[in-house]
Amino acid sequence: MRYKLLTAALAATVALQFAGPAAATDLEVTHWWTSGGEAAAVAELAKAFDATGNHWVDGAIAGSGGTARPIMISRITGGDPMGATQFNHGRQAEELVQAGLMRDLTDVATKGKWTEVVRPKSLLDSCTIDGKIYCVPVNIHSWQWLWLSNEAFEKAGVPMPKDWNEFVAAAPALEKAGIIPLAVGGQAWQSSGAFDVLLAAVGGTDTFLKVYKDKDAKFAAGPEVAKVFKAADDARKMAKNTNVQDWNQATNLVITGKAGGQIMGDWAQGEFQVAGKTAGKDYTCLPGLGLNEVIATGGDAFYFPVLKDADKSKAQDVLAETLLDPKTQVAFNLKKGSLPVRGDVDLNAANDCMKKGLAILAKGAVIPWTDQLLSQDSQKQKEDLFAEFFAKPELTVEEAQKRFADLIASAD
Amino acid sequence: MSMANTTVQTSTAAGARQDVTEPYGPKPRRMFSRRNIFLYGTLIVVALYYLLPLYVMVVTSLKGMPEIRLGNIFSPPLEITFEPWVKAWATACTGLNCDGLSRGFWNSVRITVPSVLLSIAIASVNGYALANWRFKGADTFFVILIVGAFIPYQVMIYPIVIILREIGLYGSLSGLVIVHSIFGMPILTLLFRNYFSSMPEELFRAARVDGAGFWGIFLRIMLPMSLPIFVVAIILQVTGIWNDFLFGVVYTRPDTYPMTVQLNNIVNSVQGVKEYNVNMAATILTGLVPLIVYFISGKLFVRGIAAGAVKG
Amino acid sequence: MFPALRMQGRERTALTQPADEMSKSERPNPLFRNLNAKVASIPMILTAMVVFVGGTVWTVLYSFTNSKLLPRLNFVGLDQYYRLWATPRWLISIENLLIYGVISLVFSLVIGFLLAALLDQKIRFEDTFRTIFLYPFALSFIVTGLVWQWLLNPDFGIQHVVRDLGWTSFSFDPLYNSSIVIYGISIAALWQGTGLIMCLMLAGLRGIDEDIWKAARVDGIPMWKTYLFIVIPMMRPVFITTLVIIASGIVKVYDLVVAQTSGGPGIASEVPAKYVYDYMFFAQNLGQGFAASTMMLLSVAIVIVPWAYLEFGRRK
C-alpha cells in the first residue's frame, strides 16, 4: 500500500512536469491527515487536482487537529494564508469567516448545484454563514463505531458481541486471555469522543441532543446521563491497560488482536484496510455500538482563505469543484473510510462497514455532531474532563457527572 | 589515615617539604587509592547513565522492525541494517511528501545560519553598549530583557504574529530570523554584557582617549578579544535555533519547514505501526548538527562560559 | 519597520528643540551623549519595549475580554480569571510546575555541582567525561522527550527488559502512572539539562583562586567543608546565572511534556505553558489563554523583577 502511495505521489510529480508550467498554479493545501489511510486518501485529492493542470502543494502537519489548527489559524490571521485548508466543518472557522478572511464560494456552489447534490443537507448548512457558502464538505465522518477484533474474541473463547453491553460482559474473559478489552489512546480527544459516542448510543439520540444541543444542565446532572457515566466507568476500567497515545496505535492494537475493541470513528477503517484486513472476517464493526444505529454528520471540509493573487483564486475555484467531483469523492472516501457527501455516487467498491453506514445514512438516522453543536472552547473543557476521567480512577462517576453538568451549563 | 594527615598538614603549615605524600585535598596522584576508585567509579556510572539513551537510539536505529518487537532495547542488533537511516533521510512520508528529512535539513541550515549571525550581532552590540556605554535607561531595558527571558514563548506567539503581520514579514524567512533574534536576545545579551564587563575598564578608557568611538572600540578592541564568548554564543544559538520546533512550525510554511518540524511530522505520522527504528534514525539525524558542534568545540565552550557567566 | 520609525522620529524632535538654546560649550542635550550607543541599542530597546512590554500589555489587556478565535475588545471583567481558577486542569498544571520546578532547581544544582566538583579533581579524561555529560544539552526537548518516552515505555523499555531478566513483578512506568508522571518527566529534563549546569559550575570552580584551596588545606578544613562554606559562597555570580537559566527553563517547560506524555495520563502531567497554548489555539478561547498567560507573567514578575532590578539595575 505504501508503495502504491509513493508511486502515486511520484506520478503526480511527473505529471506536473509534463503539464507545462504556464497553466499550472501551485496551491498549498494544509491538513492534518498523516496516518496511513489518511495519506492515501489525500493522495487521491492531490491526483485529481493535479489532473486539472494545477499543482497540489502538500502542507501536511502531523499530530492532530489540535496541533495543526493553531498553525493554520496563525498563518491566516498572520497574513500568509495557504491556498486551502482543512477544518472540521462546524464552528472551528466561524470567526475567520466573520473576520472576512475566508472566500465566499457561493458562485462555485451555485454552478455546481451543491445544494442539490450534497446530502444530508445539514452538511452544507454548517458551511453556510449569512446565506453564503464558505466551505466544501468532503466527507462524512461518524464517530459511532465499535471496532472489534475477531481474533481477540476467538482467542478468549467468547462469542462476538453484538452490542456494547455484550462487549462489557465479555471483558473479563478477554482480560483473562491477556487482551486489553478496550483500547483508548492517551490523547484527550479520544476519551472525550468515546464518551460522546456512549452518550448517543447508551443514552439515545434524544439524550444526546438534550445535552449538547439544548445544553440542558439539569438534565445532564440527571439519571439518564448517570447511566451513560456508568457505561463510561465500564469503559475506563476496560481501557486501563492501554499504553498508547495515538488513535491509530490503539487501532493497531485491535488489528493485531492485542485489544478486543475500540470506540473510534470510521476513519479507523482506513487503518484496517491499509493493514489488509477484511471487514466481517478479521474485524467487526458495530455502528452506534450496536445499541442506537445513528450516524453523526461530522466530517472534514475545506476552507479557502482570501488570496490576492488572481491566478490562485482561480485555482481555488478549480480545487473546490474537484473536491466535490463524483469521481474524486468515491476515490477519496474509499481510501479514507468515510462516507461521501454526495448521494449520487456509485459505491459498489465499498466494504461491509461502509455499506452499513450508507444504509443508515439512507434511512436518515443522522444526528449533528459536537463539532457543530459546541464551541471549541467547550469541546476542549470536555476533553480535559474525560481525559482526566479515563486516566484517574479516583475521580468518581458522581464527581465527573457534576463537573460535566457544570460544563454544559456554561457551554456555548 | 588521620595520623598521616595531621603530620602532613603540620609540615605543610610549617612550610617544610611537600613531596612526602599529598594530603587530603583536591589532587592526589596514586592510581588505585580508595579515593580514585570512588571518583572514577562515580564518574563512569554517571557517564553510563548519560550515554544510555544515545546507545539505545543508535542500536534501535540499526535494527529491523521484527527484531525490535521481539528483543530488548539494550541488546545490540543481530543484523545491522542501514535501511532505517536511508528511509529517515530520504523517503519517510508526511502526508504526501516522501522525501524524509533531507529537505528539512537544508531548510534548517537556511534558517539557522542567518538567525545565528543576526542574533549574535545584535546581542554582542547590546552587551557591549550595556557594559561600557551605560546610557540613561539602558539598565531598565536590560531588566525588561532579562524578565523577557522568563516569558513562555507560547504567551508571545499571538502578539508576534500581529507584529510580523504589521511589518509584513509573516511567513517569510526574515520573519523567522527576527523571531529567533528576539528570543535569543535576553540570555545572549546577559552573557555578552558579563563578558565585556569583565574586561578591564581601563582598556576601554584608553581606547577612548586614543579617539576610538563606539564602533571603533567595539570592532578593533573588543571583538578581537571576544573569541571565547562568541564560541559560547554560537553554540547556544546553533543548538537553540536548530532544535526549535515552536517557531519553526508557527512562523514558516511547509516548503520551508525546518528539520525538527519534519522530525515531528515523521514521528507522528504513524502509518500502521510505529517504526521505532526510523524514528530513532530520524531523531539522531536531527540532533547531529548540534551534537557535532558540541563535540568539536566543547572545550572552548567551557572556557567561554567561564568568561561570560562567572563574572557578574 | 513601523514602530521603529516612530521611535526614531520622536527622539529626533526631542533632540532639536533644546539644542538651539545652548551654546556649544554648554552641556549638550543628554540625548546626544552616547548617541551611537543608543542607535546601536535600538534593536534591544525595540525588543524590550515593543515585544516584551508591548506584548505583555496587549496580553493582559485582552485577558479581560471574551476573545475567542480572534482578539476582540469585548470586556468581561475578571470572568476569565474566575473560570481559570475554578478549572481543575489549571490547578494541576500549577501544582505540576511547582513540583517540576523544585525538582529541576534542586537536582540540577546539586547534580551539576557534584559532577563539576568531581571533574575538578584534576582527573584524567576530563574532556571525555565532560563531553558525555554535556552532549544531551545539544539535543532538543522534542528529541529528549521521544527517547525517554521510549525508554520508559513499559512495553518496550526498562520495565520490559528487567522483567525479561526474570524479575516479573518489577514495575517502572513513571509516564503511565498519574501520581508520579511529573517525576518521570523530570528524569528526562535532568538528563538534558544538568550538563550545562555542570559546565557553568565547572567554570565557576576554575575561577576560584588556587590560594583558597591552599589556605583551606593549611587550616586543615575538610574538603566538603571548604566547598560548602568557602567555595560555594564565592561562586555567587555563577549561581545567579545558573538560576536565571534554570528558572527560565522551568517556567517555559512545554515541548518536553508534549513529546513525552502530551499532558497525560489524563491531565496528570499538564503544565501552565501547555494550558496557555491549548486554550489559545486548540480551544480557540484567546481570552482564557491570555488570562492564564497573565497569571504566569504575574508570578514571574513577582519573583523576577525585584531580583533582576537589584542584580542588574543598580551598579556600584
Added chain:
Amino acid sequence: MTAANGTSVSIQDLSLNFGVISVLQTLNLDVAEGEFIVLLGPSGCGKSTLLNCIAGLLDISEGRIFIKGKNVTWEEPKDRGIGMVFQSYALYPQMTVEKNLSFGLRVAGIPKDEIGKRIARAAEILQIEPLLQRKPAALSGGQRQRVAIGRALVRDVDVFLFDEPLSNLDAKLRAELRVEIKLLHRKLQNTMIYVTHDQIEAMTLADRIAVMKGGVIQQLDAPQTIYNRPVNRFVAGFLGSPAMNFIDGHLENADGGWRFVADALKIPLGTYDFAGPPVAGPVSFGIRPEHVSLNSGTGWPFSTDAKVEVVEPMGSDTLVWLKLAQQNFSVRVTSERTPKNDEAVTLGFDPMRASLFDTATGTRI
C-alpha cells in the same frame, strides 16, 4: 614654578554626583603650563574620578573644564589634547607594541610617515625600540608601563594624565620609573597631572600636590609646604611616614602666653606661628617624629622626660615609641646610640615645628 606661562588646565566649580551620592563637590583647580601636579589621597577620595573627569571619561554634573583656554567640558576625550596612562597599562592585548602606540594616530587618520616618526621618537625617549614588534603579553611590567607612557607620548599632546601608573610595579621598579617620569617631565616640559596614593611619589615628583579627601581638595601647595604646614589634621596625618604624633589636649592662655595642656604635660607655644588669633579650647598638638630629639641636652624650647616602650629599628634610622600624657608618641632617631626598651629618656623639640589643630574642625590654628 612655571605658573607665569599661563594656565594649562582649569577646573571651575566641578561637581559630580552618582544619584544622591556626591563624589566631587564644587571643586576648583588651576594647573599652570608645564606644571607637574599630583593628586594625592586615600582610596575613595575622588582623585581618580577627578582625573577621569578631566580626561572626559566621566560626564560631570556641574561646572566647567578648560584645557589650554578652551572649554572642553563636553568634548570627547580625544579632542581634549590629553594623553593618559593607566594603572593596569591598558595595552590592547591583541596588538603589537607598535600597533598599540599607533592605534590612536591611525584612528585620527594621521599619515603613515608621520606616525612612523612619532613612534620612533617615543620609542627612543622610552628606550623601547627592541620591543616594538612584541605583544604586551611578552613584556615585563616595567616595559608595559613604558609602552603605556609611550602611547600618551605619541599623541603629541599638551597634558599628560597619569592614573596611579606605578602601583602595579614592585618597589624597585617603581623607584626607577619614578625617576624616569621626572626626567621625562623635565625633558618634555608638558603639563602633567598625576594621581597616586603614594606620598613618596607625590613628594618627589610634584611641583604642587593637591591632597584630596571626600571629593574635596584639602590643600594645594608645594610639597614642602604641605609637609611642614598642613592645613588640617587630615593632611598632617596623611603625609609623612612614620606618621605625625598627635596629642589631644587643650589650648589655654596662662601668664600672658599661650600653651598646650594635656594632663600634666604643658607645652609653651611661644615660638609657634599661629595661623590666626588663638582661642582657648580643645586642640590636637601634632609634631613629626623626626622633629623631636632624644637625649640631646636641654637646649630645646620644650623638653620632658619619658620612658621608652618599644624600639623599632628601620635600617637607616630607628623609631622609638614612648608615652606622653598617656598617649602614644614616636621619635625618629638617627644617632648611633639608640635607647633600649624601658630606658628613661629626655626628649625635646621646638614648638615652632609643631602643628596645632582645632579638635572639633580639624583645621590648623
